[in-house]
Amino acid sequence: xxxxxxxxxxxxxxxxxxxxxxxxxxxxxxxxxxxxxxxxxxxxxxxxxxxxxxxxxxxxxxxxxxxxxxxxxxxxxxxxxxxxxxxxxxxxxxxxxxxxxxxxxxxxxxxxxxxxxxxxxxxxxxxxxxxxxxxxxxxxxxxxxxxxxxxxxxxxxxxxxxxxxxxxxxxxxxxxxxxxxxxxxxxxxxxxxxxxxxxxxxxxxxxxxxxxxxxxxxxxxxxxxxxxxxxxxxxxxxxxxxxxxxxxxxxxxxxxxxxxxxxxxxxxxxxxxxxxxxxxxxxxxxxxxxxxxxxxxxxxxxxxxxxxxxxxxxxxxxxxxxxxxxxxxxxxxxxxxxxxxxxxxxxxxxxxxxxxxxxxxxxxxxxxxxxxxxxxxxxxxxxxxxxxxxxxxxxxxxxxxxxxxxxxxxxxxxxxxxxxxxxxxxxxxxxxxxxxxxxxxxxxxxxxxxxxxxxxxxxxxxxxxx
Amino acid sequence: xxxxxxxxxxxxxxxxxxxxxxxxxxxxxxxxxxxxxxxxxxxxxxxxxxxxxxxxxxxxxxxxxxxxxxxxxxxxxxxxxxxxxxxxxxxxxxxxxxxxxxxxxxxxxxxxxxxxxxxxxxxxxxxxxxxxxxxxxxxxxxxxxxxxxxxxxxxxxxxxxxxxxxxxxxxxxxxxxxxxxxxxxxxxxxxxxxxxxxxxxxxxxxxxxxxxxxxxxxxxxxxxxxxxxxxxxxxxxxxxxxxxxxxxxxxxxxxxxxxxxxxxxxxxxxxxxxxxxxxxxxxxxxxxxxxxxxxxxxxxxxxxxxxxxxxxxxxxxxxxxxxxxxxxxxxxxxxxxxxxxxxxxxxxxxxxxxxxxxxxxxxxxxxxxxxxxxxxxxxxxxxxxxxxxxxxxxxxxxxxxxxxxxxxxxxxxxxxxxxxxx
Numbered sequence: 001x002x003x004x005x006x007x008x009x010x011x012x013x014x015x016x017x018x019x020x021x022x023x024x025x026x027x028x029x030x031x032x033x034x035x036x037x038x039x040x041x042x043x044x045x046x047x048x049x050x051x052x053x054x055x056x057x058x059x060x061x062x063x064x065x066x067x068x069x070x071x072x073x074x075x076x077x078x079x080x081x082x083x084x085x086x087x088x089x090x091x092x093x094x095x096x097x098x099x100x101x102x103x104x105x106x107x108x109x110x111x112x113x114x115x116x117x118x119x120x121x122x123x124x125x126x127x128x129x130x131x132x133x134x135x136x137x138x139x140x141x142x143x144x145x146x147x148x149x150x151x152x153x154x155x156x157x158x159x160x161x162x163x164x165x166x167x168x169x170x171x172x173x174x175x176x177x178x179x180x181x182x183x184x185x186x187x188x189x190x191x192x193x194x195x196x197x198x199x200x201x202x203x204x205x206x207x208x209x210x211x212x213x214x215x216x217x218x219x220x221x222x223x224x225x226x227x228x229x230x231x232x233x234x235x236x237x238x239x240x241x242x243x244x245x246x247x248x249x250x251x252x253x254x255x256x257x258x259x260x261x262x263x264x265x266x267x268x269x270x271x272x273x274x275x276x277x278x279x280x281x282x283x284x285x286x287x288x289x290x291x292x293x294x295x296x297x298x299x300x301x302x303x304x305x306x307x308x309x310x311x312x313x314x315x316x317x318x319x320x321x322x323x324x325x326x327x328x329x330x331x332x333x334x335x336x337x338x339x340x341x342x343x344x345x346x347x348x349x350x351x352x353x354x355x356x357x358x359x360x361x362x363x364x365x366x367x368x369x370x371x372x373x374x375x376x377x378x379x380x381x382x383x384x385x386x387x388x389x390x391x392x393x394x395x396x397x398x399x400x401x402x403x404x405x406x407x408x409x410x411x412x413x414x415x416x417x418x419x420x421x422x423x424x425x426x427x428x429x430x431x432x433x434x435x436x437x438x439x440x441x442x443x444x445x446x447x448x449x450x451x452x453x454x455x456x457x458x459x460x461x462x463x464x465x466x
Numbered sequence: 467x468x469x470x471x472x473x474x475x476x477x478x479x480x481x482x483x484x485x486x487x488x489x490x491x492x493x494x495x496x497x498x499x500x501x502x503x504x505x506x507x508x509x510x511x512x513x514x515x516x517x518x519x520x521x522x523x524x525x526x527x528x529x530x531x532x533x534x535x536x537x538x539x540x541x542x543x544x545x546x547x548x549x550x551x552x553x554x555x556x557x558x559x560x561x562x563x564x565x566x567x568x569x570x571x572x573x574x575x576x577x578x579x580x581x582x583x584x585x586x587x588x589x590x591x592x593x594x595x596x597x598x599x600x601x602x603x604x605x606x607x608x609x610x611x612x613x614x615x616x617x618x619x620x621x622x623x624x625x626x627x628x629x630x631x632x633x634x635x636x637x638x639x640x641x642x643x644x645x646x647x648x649x650x651x652x653x654x655x656x657x658x659x660x661x662x663x664x665x666x667x668x669x670x671x672x673x674x675x676x677x678x679x680x681x682x683x684x685x686x687x688x689x690x691x692x693x694x695x696x697x698x699x700x701x702x703x704x705x706x707x708x709x710x711x712x713x714x715x716x717x718x719x720x721x722x723x724x725x726x727x728x729x730x731x732x733x734x735x736x737x738x739x740x741x742x743x744x745x746x747x748x749x750x751x752x753x754x755x756x757x758x759x760x761x762x763x764x765x766x767x768x769x770x771x772x773x774x775x776x777x778x779x780x781x782x783x784x785x786x787x788x789x790x791x792x793x794x795x796x797x798x799x800x801x802x803x804x805x806x807x808x809x810x811x812x813x814x815x816x817x818x819x820x821x822x823x824x825x826x827x828x829x830x831x832x833x834x835x836x837x838x839x840x841x842x843x844x845x846x847x848x849x850x851x852x853x854x855x856x857x858x859x860x861x862x863x864x865x866x867x868x869x870x871x872x873x874x875x876x877x878x879x880x881x882x883x884x885x886x887x888x
């Protein structure tokens with residue numbers, strides 16, 4: 001029954017749209033332009049206001065209901081990669097990417113992953129649904145990796161572990177849980193932090209505020225500011241901490257500082273919430289990189305920990321991670337786990353199987369596990385080497401006497417160079433070095449061969465541009 | 467090195483701060499079990515050799531075993547050891563979306579040629595529905611969603627968690643065990659203009675009751691007049707008639723009538739990719755420019771939920787759909803799955819009739835797709851579980867995919883036993 005000019009057959013009179021009807025986004029064919037959606041009272045930021053006009057409809061097709069949908073702002077990090085791809089200069093260098101590259105600046109598939117996948121292919125495993133909480137073997141392996149297999153929290157079954165879609169998905173499950181069970185509680189996030197943290201808490205409707213973290217004067221940690229802000233927050237807030245290799249700054253608290261952070265959190269009865277996206281990638285040791293989390297757990301605190309295997313196993317695209325909630329009793333852990341499942345079911349029903357199997361196979365096989373540890377050390381080692389080379393180049397070339405040692409003190413994939421927005425733009429425009437506007441570079445995208453060039457670019461941008 | 471700094475390992479449960487911490491989770495009650503997955507859990511725990519799982523809608527072969535389709539095995543072999551893709555590159559993701567929407571609109575559709583749709587991959591059908599529900603609330607914050615009575619249980623959870631209130635509309639007629647068509651039309655008519663409706667384009671879950679093509683035409687016309695928004699959840703394309711194109715016919719009728727629609731697709735069942743979570747969401751738009759805007763919003767919703775979808779399933783699906791030979795093989799395999807289910811429907815009905823059951827079992831063969839809404843009461847369902855170790859959801863929904871030539875007689879006998887007294 002294809003229609004051309006459709007006469008209205010509805011029971012209500014086809015009068016011109018009242019403002020009320022426009023505001024509610026309702027539309028009638030034949031009487032006006034459809035889809036004006038203006039929600040002034042709620043100030044919906046997603047809808048662009050359009051003026052109401054009258055164009056008679058002759059099209060056979062109903063006009064889209066989503067006429068007023070504005071273009072979402074582009075992702076700041078992806079934009080860097082796109083601009084890099086478009087650049088034709090041979091000297092170009094992409095330090096925006098948060099993904100590990102070899103010395104030849106190629107993506108790297110870990111050998112253990114290839115081996116695990118071959119094993120899986122040979123076994124010809126089925127593709128049935130996982131349980132809502134994910135693959136049991138994976139959940140066991142991931143909790144043990146985080147806490148150590150003989151940790152009391154594991155032995156006493158006090159950890160609720162649910163497989164999630166990498167770090168993002170795991171954070172979102174936790175955020176939804178916080179919104180549901182701690183309505184009104186806020187999350188304190190570091191200033192700065194990974195860009196997507198805010199999106200996650202916003203969409204989960206969890207209020208957040210920032211604690212001081214990065215000190216531009218020292219290009220280091222504003223420890224006093226951090227402690228002060230944690231203590232000033234309302235009791236029972238959630239404090240989002242990066243377990244190791246802080247993103248974007250690369251600045252981690254020292255062990256003594258972690259103790260004091262834990263003191264402050266306990267004093268205010270806050271809940272620590274760790275984002276562990278780089279376990280193994282910071283120091284090269286999986287255990288050492290988990291020490292901040294283990295310190296908090298050892299104090300008997302209850303805490304949230306989101307994990308990701310995107311970087312340390314190179315499983316970026318498989319979306320494999322977990323949310324862990326350490327509770328004071330196994331009964332509480334069971335209840336918390338059941339509610340996390342209830343949040344996951346209407347989001348995606350059950351998590352993807354492939355990445356979980358890879359992790360379970362790698363961690364579960366002693367030979368593969370040892371191989372993984374070695375590859376981990378190699379990757380972290382390469383990053384430490386480029387840091388050293390970059391520092392050496394900067395110190396040798398820069399005659400101003402500026403202290404560049406923060407490059408060595410920072411850890412993990414990223415470094416905050418201390419360059420401001422204009423200086424960062426100079427890096428790109430003049431030197432074809434791509435980084436994010438906050439001055440963050442990814443050491444994972446840097447080769448030894450390019451360190452000297454990068455040093456020249458940084459020195460020029462720092463001294464000659466304001 | 468760390469040991470010298472852990473001076474407070476003994477601080478456990480003794481300070482007032484920790485005592486307060488003990489109270490954090492007291493108010494967290496145990497969640498009720500999911501009505502569908504809990505059936506499988508109970509089934510797995512059962513040690514009876516005669517047990518049958520008619521719970522979850524997952525296909526089984528005639529031995530009751532899960533199946534990995536041949537086309538999938540071939541696709542797996544192809545991608546093993548291939549150049550690794552770090553995150554879902556736009557090339558790969560567009561390929562999946564392109565091929566998926568061809569299944570919905572037909573490969574020669576103008577919609578595809580003109581780019582008049584916003585399409586994104588999604589975490590199977592659930593993820594596609596959730597993305598849409600969030601999108602609906604973001605841009606129509608006052609709107610509701612009309613769902614069939616009954617519908618898949620998780621639909622209620624999805625729109626509820628997206629904070630979109632739901633209403634139901636008449637669908638299933640318990641007396642006829644068929645469609646309550648006139649009540650359905652009344653509800654569509656009486657809903658406020660411009661309402662959002664959730665429709666099953668084929669193989670309705672849980673009832674297996676689908677409108678006829680003529681009935682779909684009437685519904686579509688009414689939708690057009692009322693300017694309602696139809697959102698289709700297509701989880702079983704290919705399972706209703708065995709023919710993928712035919713199963714998408716209802717959607718195409720709506721589109722031909724000029725309705726502007728949205729559609730969630732799942733590859734869990736028809737490609738057997740359950741655990742890989744691969745599906746697609748598309749929303750029809752006025753033009754390609756609007757499509758870009760809407761897609762950007764959908765991606766932004768996804769970004770804060772899981773960033774990007776898992777790649778393995780995407781590679782399998784796009785590999786199969788873009789290779790003519792593999793796609794042809796897939797089409798055959800879907801038909802075979804649908805045929806097996808169809809033949810067991812016939813066998814089950816015949817067996818019950820041969821047992822001189824006092825009840826009418828026509829609906830077993832009238833209903834289509836994976837499920838049969840048996841009409842069994844919760845008491846009868848419970849009896850089947852306890853006496854016969856036969857598992858299904860309490861609403862009497864049986865997944866026919868779990869029926870085999872080996873167990874159909876046992877099943878018929880069991881159903882007869884619990885129903886012979888009416």
